[in-house]
Amino acid sequence: MLTLAVLVGLLTGCGEYLFHEGIRELGILFFEDGKKVLHFLGPFYVVILPVIGGLLVGVIAHFAYSHDHPHGVAGIMEAVALRGGRLPARELVCRVIGSVLTIGTGGSAGPEDPSVQIGAAVGTTIGQGLKLSDERIRGLVASGAAAGIGAAFNAPIAGVFFALEIILGEVTGAAVGTIIVAAVVSALLTHVLAGPQPAFMVPPYSLVSYWELTFYLAFGVLAGFVSVLYIRSIKWFGEFFANLKIKSILKPALGGLIVGLTGFFTPEIFGVGYHAIETILKSHHLLAWSLFLLVATKMFATSVTLGSGGQGGMFAPALFLGAMLGGGFGVIIHALFPTLTATPQAYILVGMAAVLAGAVRAPITAVLLLFEMTQDYRIILPLMFSVVISTLLSEHWHRHSVYSQALDKFGINLERGHDLNVMQGVLVGEAMATDVKTVSKDLNLAELQRVFITYHHHGFPVVDEKGELWGIVSIQDLEKEMQKGNLENKKVADIATRSVIVTYPDEPVWVALRKMGTRDVGRLPVVDRKNPKRIVGIIARNDIIHSYQRAILRRQEVQRRAERWRLGHLTGMECIELKVSPESQVAGKLIKDIKWPPNSLLISIRQDHSQKLPHGNDLLNPGDVVIALVDSDNADKLRTLFQPA
Template identity: 35%
Template sequence: MPSFLLTAARYLQRLFRFSEVHLMLVYAVIVGVLGALSTIAFRDGLAIVQHLLVGRSGSFVEMARTLPWEFRVLLPTAGGVIAGTFLVLANRYTAGLKSDYMEAVAVGDGHVSVRQTLLRSLSSFSSIVTGGSIGREGAMVQLAAMCASVVGRGVRFEQSRLRLLVACGAAAGLASAYNAPIAGAFFVTEIVLGSIAMSSFGPVLVAAVVANITMREFPGYQPAYQMPAFHDIAGVEVLLFIGLGLVAGIAAPQFLRVLDATKTLFRKSRLPLPVRLGVGGLLVGILSVWVPQVWGNGYSVVNSLLHDQWLWTAVLTVLVFKLVATAVTTGSGAVGGVFTPTLFMGAALGLLFGQAMQALWPEAVSAPFTYAIVGMGAFLAGATGAPLMAILMIFEMTLSYQVMLPLMLSCVMAYFISRSFDGSSMYEITIRRNREEQERLRLRRTQMRELIRPAETVLPLTATLEELTQTFIRHSVKYVYIVDEHHRLQGQVALQDLTSVLTGDPSEQKKTAADYLRRDFLPVITPEMSLSEALQRFLTHQGERLPIVQSSTDPVLLGAIYKTSLLDAYYRLS
């Protein structure tokens, strides 16, 4: 089928004389189909192996409940060891290569390593099928992106188009995993590409939609979550959803900090990868003895939270145990996504918030599950730094217009609150982009006082010709700055004005710096000038440096500004 699709694409290009833009849309369709097929293969593979292990497939929570406690401990441990072994192979045979699609799109050349992706996907498969508390969407998206990279390299796409095609594959994988094509497209453009431009968003959206259509043609298709009907929210209850966004915005960065701290802890242990992942699986297995809901990505538990009656103590217990299980699974080095566990955290947090509000204000507060639905989006917005994607994902899941008002308010509030902490995100590429943006903002506010360097070629008005000559010899500059007794800049002496010394005229030997002084020749810089203002000064001067003075009315010489320092700041700003 892939070869047939490629042949069809070439035929259509020749037949209709497609432009590069139109051709990109054709390949986006191909990548959408391949992304859906790779997702189906991974999903069905999990079901087959799960059935071989325990004689049934379906919910990992139900699978854990039916197993004796010894197997609940043993199975995740063995799965972790096997997953670690695959990771060792991935690192050994593909050393130095990159498999992460985000890096390939954002900072790479679009080349996604096939061997490394397959080995890491097998590692993720081993962790997931044995109950690891991690999402399966990570491997699904990675496989879809790999297929897109293979197609792009096969038809010899240039680097920019190859990166865009890999982004299309990632969107197809996410749309297939969650049956949310619009949110999948916005995830890739908002997080991975970093901007929503039609030239890139169009192909990405086409790939996501085609992937979703393809998924619907296969058996087993169903919405990611079975959402109950969302009722209208009116009046002052809207303020409660703003409060939920505030809580989610505070909690999401702490969730990410726990994950990072656990990764650091496991990394410091210096255990071999198979042992490290085995320990992570062992801890998940021990937790599942008391709370079997820690198995899997939390998908079935979220559906239960939305439809069943839960006591707040039970919700809180599952929330804490699931947090620990997810932390030790990801911290040990398991390959997979935390997207679905993040949705679980938001649903549990929202349900607890809704139950608390209903206890305080029972006659005016909606059912707690409405807060669970909005909590999923708010927590996701706070954790990913992508509020638009979070809003669209929950909307696609509920297909309810009534959810939009509280959802938008809650997601935006969560996003800004979480950003006020440290700009943390579950994705490294987002953290890097936030740091670069902060650096650009800092540079825009940069004043010249921050770039001052010593002006080593400074002499008084009474400096002799010999002192001037020696200064030019030592520093190899075109100008020497001349100051008065109060260190105020009076002007400069140019090297070309001393050429008469070479003639040996005795009268020249009696002259001082004041005799060669040029006033108002060089433009000067003041400490409060911005980068752009200082650059304009350099555009009128061909030299490497300019003097910086206290002010135009009080020209006390502070030092010099070098063109290289200015251009370096501009380079980091761009």
């Protein structure tokens, strides 16, 4: 896998270099050579450029893009969580080309989404080509994402944490090695091709006074508020253009026209915006009102660009928003308290990280990204302070990040790389093991030691003389006692923990997973809700992973059945919802024992707020809700089966 990680890093670095060169050359072609061609328009020629890019992107989107799943970073997150990292590489490449056209012609977007897509396309192509397992393909896709960020921002460490925080959603030991190798290789290749210089040259500054942390606290609040505005703005304009009654192929061009008009008055909003950030970092004459104006216009232009169908990322615009917001805030604070505060440039850097963290909900990535982009570590304390405040408040004010918001549109709710909507339908009772090994509280510790050696578990439920749950004992409890050297006269009851975290058969597995996280344990006893001392099973992390994989298959089956329903709907079939009446013919019977009308198909069964696919051995209980597909001639016969006899 390390060899493959090196290959992913090299190919991603090359692709990233070509991508940036493409944007640069296209920018020269349109903004410099285009000025000569469109000289008759005078300064208004810049209005036309994003329109041309939008038209080209609209054509590519019409023929090459799929609209039935998330795209960009959100699409990669969805593929890693739900499809084993399998991505349509051809579509990713087309979206990267669309990003070159969007950004190169002045569209307001960032390079990181296409950079991640380049790496993900490399990773998934290699993984699928070699017919690797889902787990290894996920690792290669995450490695490609890390390499993409590392190359795009010259920040390999931030790339690693981006892959772990956002793409995978958790730190997994198996993937960390390949992710680090790919990110480092990609960054080294970028150093060779483009040079080792940081993204921004930072003037000297320092934290003037610890009282200044009060201002950074206030700025963190402001940054969190702007982050939420940014997230909601992207969503609002996306919905606006989706509902606009014009052909989809023309929407990116319309967005380009709006961005062109905006850029005519504020040209700093065109493209990625790094040049504007560099300018204010070097300037000693900043106007707060003009910087705040750029916050508003850049947010508007980015939302229009992406909402209308333009391609690109949301990282760089968030950095731009934070820089301008921090600059304006810093100008005001430094004017009011010149002896207590640093220059506005310090707030510019803190603002970049704070707004980014609030928008993407990846605080570690944001902090490390700023360190690596500036190669300056002197403002660590206020930087982390503002980033944490911004992230916490952004999460409090708005549930979704810019990425999870895109996933939510497709009914996907990820936590730690898993879809909670999928896990909501899987109960602990379905995933747990019923063969539970317990130990008596009166068992001596020497015998307990042999039990641990025999079963290779890290802990066992402890029961009393009635066989009821009494506590839990772990291998760490035993090791502590062994260090004291006295096992002869000790029993399990002397070292076991009485406070036991338990779960119930009717809880979703994600609730059990959260309970495991509170104590960092790998297994939980499952007890009867009516009698919490009666053990009915045990559930481990592996059981949850396996149940999640089964739930993915179940979801895919539901989607296939939904397709059949749509097909039936077009051919005159009816989709009806039926509730099992206590006196009906189907109550208390197995599905396979019921004589169903011809041309009828059961789609799903809802029992106690959980949805499941129907099987022949399922028992229909009063109160269950059945969704079925049936032709019009037999619909009344089907309804009769569910009505009181």
